[in-house]
Amino acid sequence: MSDHKPLPRITPDNRPFWDACRRHRLELPYCRDCGKSHLPPGPVCPFCFSSAIEWRAASGCGTISSWTIVHKEWFPAFRNEIPYNVVQVELEEGPRLTANIVGATNAVLRVGLKVEAVFDDVTADLTLLRFRPVE
Amino acid sequence: MMRPVLSIKDQAAIVGIGTSEFGRRLPRSQLALAAEAFKAALDDSGLRRSDVDGIAIHLGWPLGVDYDRIAECFGLDLRYVTQTWLHGRFVTHCLQHAAMAVATGLATVVACVTAVSFTRERDILGGPADFEGGREDGGTHGEAPPYGLTAPAGGAALAMQRYMALYGATSVELAAVPIALRKHALGNPLAYMKRPLTLEEHQASRMVVDPLRLYDCCLVTDGAVVALVTSADRARDLKEPPVYISGMQGIRAGRGEFIFSPPGLGINQQPTARTTPWDRDMESYRMAGIDRSAIDGFYTYDAFSPLVLFALERFGFCGPGEAARWVQGGRIGPGGELPVNTSGGLLSEAHVGGWNSIAEIVRQLRHKAGPRQIADAKFLQWGTVWGDSAVFRGARA
Numbered sequence: 001m002s003d004h005k006p007l008p009r010i011t012p013d014n015r016p017f018w019d020a021c022r023r024h025r026l027e028l029p030y031c032r033d034c035g036k037s038h039l040p041p042g043p044v045c046p047f048c049f050s051s052a053i054e055w056r057a058a059s060g061c062g063t064i065s066s067w068t069i070v071h072k073e074w075f076p077a078f079r080n081e082i083p084y085n086v087v088q089v090e091l092e093e094g095p096r097l098t099a100n101i102v103g104a105t106n107a108v109l110r111v112g113l114k115v116e117a118v119f120d121d122v123t124a125d126l127t128l129l130r131f132r133p134v135e
Numbered sequence: 136m137m138r139p140v141l142s143i144k145d146q147a148a149i150v151g152i153g154t155s156e157f158g159r160r161l162p163r164s165q166l167a168l169a170a171e172a173f174k175a176a177l178d179d180s181g182l183r184r185s186d187v188d189g190i191a192i193h194l195g196w197p198l199g200v201d202y203d204r205i206a207e208c209f210g211l212d213l214r215y216v217t218q219t220w221l222h223g224r225f226v227t228h229c230l231q232h233a234a235m236a237v238a239t240g241l242a243t244v245v246a247c248v249t250a251v252s253f254t255r256e257r258d259i260l261g262g263p264a265d266f267e268g269g270r271e272d273g274g275t276h277g278e279a280p281p282y283g284l285t286a287p288a289g290g291a292a293l294a295m296q297r298y299m300a301l302y303g304a305t306s307v308e309l310a311a312v313p314i315a316l317r318k319h320a321l322g323n324p325l326a327y328m329k330r331p332l333t334l335e336e337h338q339a340s341r342m343v344v345d346p347l348r349l350y351d352c353c354l355v356t357d358g359a360v361v362a363l364v365t366s367a368d369r370a371r372d373l374k375e376p377p378v379y380i381s382g383m384q385g386i387r388a389g390r391g392e393f394i395f396s397p398p399g400l401g402i403n404q405q406p407t408a409r410t411t412p413w414d415r416d417m418e419s420y421r422m423a424g425i426d427r428s429a430i431d432g433f434y435t436y437d438a439f440s441p442l443v444l445f446a447l448e449r450f451g452f453c454g455p456g457e458a459a460r461w462v463q464g465g466r467i468g469p470g471g472e473l474p475v476n477t478s479g480g481l482l483s484e485a486h487v488g489g490w491n492s493i494a495e496i497v498r499q500l501r502h503k504a505g506p507r508q509i510a511d512a513k514f515l516q517w518g519t520v521w522g523d524s525a526v527f528r529g530a531r532a
Contacts, residue, residue, distance in 0.1 A: 005280075005281065005283075006263075006269055006280035006281055006285075007281055008271065008281050009269060009270070009271035010271075011271045011272075013271075013272075014271060014272055038404075039272075039404065040271075040272030040273060041272065046390060065297065065401055065402075066293040066294070066296050066297035066300075066401075066402060067293070067296055068284070068289060068292040068293055068296055068344050068345050068346075069342070069344070069345040070283055070284065070289070070344050070345075071341065071342045071343055071344065071345070072286075072288075072343050072344060074261040074262050074285040074286050075262060075263060075280070075283065075285055076263070078283045081283070083342075083345075084283055086279065086282050086283055086284040086289065086293075088293055088402065088403070090401075095404065096401075096402075096403060096404060098273065098277065098279035098282055098284060099279075099282055100282050100283070110300070111296070111297055111300035111301070112300075128281060128282070
């Protein structure tokens, strides 16, 4: 167990998100009634409580809203990557999510850095969303 | 806000406290630590074991002990029980349930019990065995294990990093929190940490999860605390003067809340705004019939040093973004304007889920805190960054 990195728990509510990632697309749940998008994915709109949820493509662009660098080994599977970054990204559409920055050193991390989505096929069945700085 | 049907103000009191030894890798079980604290609390109050007919368990198995096991093992005969989720955030919640139970007659005496072995069970704190951290779409402290953010410290780090970027706060300023709490701990024989902490040591300590250094993260210890709560009527003729629960407010939750950041900071789905304290976060003062300025000492859940800053801002002791500067100059240390966590807190006394601070509040309001005594203490507050609060009043106030 501990030799492998943990994978997301797939549920009926978040499955469309991860299915889209497998197609290397970022999609968000939108409310057909009030028009707002939200995360984490839920069965209802948290703003107007409508159940009319549909998934739409997102731009994949956002900014780092916070970041950290992990120096402690909590999971043996991450040992060789220490120190590694974890960021929260505020998507252009508004919702925030947690991911990593790739394609840059940790020294570039700052709140407000513009980033874009990249897709990492970590297993045959699962693709993680990560981000890289916009050139 | 609607007027409540009945008022809980001063209807319940803490009448006994007991602690076990606090330490690391203690050989005894959580049950044995609980028994030691339970006996000490009964002795402290003058109550008998048979008087206890309710129990509120803060941290159950496997960090602690579940209510049914304690009842069975200690030979209790209970008619009211409550037990919370396995996280430190439920201190006020347990006290509130105890107070409501004795005020409404569901119980006569409720024992609030926390008995933990963080050292024996440390595998479940952020590692592969941390089942809760793997909750779909994010653990309760912001954990995202697929991305390597796997422990509560990670959520506190994300909040502090953003706070630093927005307000220019620094690690050197943050160090004032653990340094002040260590000064308090040096006056407390129960405290695990026995040496002063210097700024140089803080700055030289290893980075755990940036910007949190080792000394920004609390102790991982074992120990037990029991607090006995009964009605104000029953409290009057016991051994020690009652410590009344004068005002309370519950845990806040919603899209505007993230457990380890003040409202408006912008972690997870929080809207971003520099908010002044919300009026609804002043409920516990109003219920107690006091102004915030009447608070003689502040106690908070200090699992990570930023949480102290964020709690001070949440309750309006200083403005948004100001706390890192506000805590400088000994303001929260011994003899300061607002002493915080005077027994040393989770950072320097022990991690007993915050109940070590509840025991300290009781000692302070009995005016039996020895060298740590806050002069003429009348009102003390337990309040956390996630918005819950309890205002305690000493019998002399």
